[in-house]
Amino acid sequence: MERNQLTSSNTLTKEWEQLQISGNNLTAERDQLQTSNNTLTKERDQLQTSNNTLIKERDQLQTSSNNLTEERDQLQTSSNNMTDERDQLQTSNNTLIKERDQLQTSNITLTKERDQLQTSNITLTKERDQLQTSYNTLIKEKDQLQTSYNTLTKERDQLQTSYNTLIKERDQLQKETEHLKQSLVEKGWKKLGSSCYYVSTEYKSWEESRQDCRNRGAHLVVINSQEKQTLVNWLCGRNNYVWIGLTDSVTEGTWKWVDDTPLTTKYWNSGEPNGGGAENCVYFYSLSSDTGEWWDYECSYKYRWICEK
Structure with missing residues (x-):
């Protein structure tokens, strides 16, 4: 047990x-x-x-x-x-x-x-600093633009005032010009559109004709369009010779108008210009055409002339 x-x-x-x-x-x-x-x-x-x-x-x-x-x-x-x-x-x-x-x-x-967020945070911090710098720059530019805007606004208002004054002066001058043109019409001038034309009844050389136009405060007619060619043809009349304001007397072969504009639109007669150094001035003649044609000729020859202003 x-x-x-x-x-x-x-x-x-x-x-x-x-x-x-x-x-x-x-x-x-x-x-x-x-x-x-x-x-x-x-x-x-x-x-x-x-x-x-x-x-x-x-x-x-x-x-x-x-x-x-x-x-x-x-x-x-x-x-x-x-x-x-x-x-x-x-x-x-x-x-x-x-x-x-x-x-x-x-x-x-x-x-x-x-780690990714840390990297992203660093990148965002840099971008934030760059944006802050950009923002500060833009604020300065905005202030400069505001100042410039205010200045331009004042200048615009001044120019608007000046513009309004000039408009009034222009309207007054237009009235005076119309009055003068009307006076010219009464003295033998023809008012066509915005210009006036004087067709002589005398005969003079090209230089004398040019001087006569100058004495009248005008210049020999300049033809720079089809409409002007047709108008001069109408003023000249058929079978008449008139001096126009075209010459190559300064540089042979270089045709210029008396207002110093170059020749662009041309209405020479067939074979013209053909005068060489002896023919330095141009006259207008209409025989049968509706517009007329040009010839170069000796400047001393005496023709009628057309003044324009």
Whole structure:
């Protein structure tokens, strides 16, 4: 009986030692479970208390096998519970490991995003500083433009006033011009459109004719369009020769009007000009055409002439 009790006691001792080892293993696993540290600490304290109780119970088991057997059963139940708790903790640990790995991955991603945001922040800071500098420059330019605008507005108002004054003066001059042209008409001039024309009845050389026009405040007629050619033809009349204000007396072969404009529109007779250096002035003649034609001739020859102003 005593041997059986000793065997039982040894068995319980071994079981107790195994439980002690299991408690130590659980303590080690508890330490590894970083995220369940508080819970494992409480369980460790409970296990420590339970272990102390078991030590006391072991001493009591030496005198009371039946109680030890019952307590062994209780300890077995407790061990099973702890095993279940261990398994649960293991499962929880595995879950936490997965979450840790996910968090690690997320942390790496967030670190990359942080670095990218840091780079972006540096770039945006530079762009902000550049925009601030540009803004300050634009503010200065705006102020300068505002000042310029105010100045231009004043100048515009002054020019508007000057323009209004000139309009009045122009209208007054137009009235005076019309009055003068009317006076000229009364003195033998013909008013056609915006110009007046004087057709001489005398005969003079080209230079004398030009001087006569100058004396009248005018110049020998300039023909620079088809309408003007037709008008001069009408003023000249058929079978009449009249000097017009075209000459190459300054530069041979370079025909210019008396108002210094170059010759562009031309109504030369066929084969004209053909006089060379001796024929430097131009007369107008109409024989049968509706517009008349030009000839170059010696400037000393005496013809009638037409003045224009």
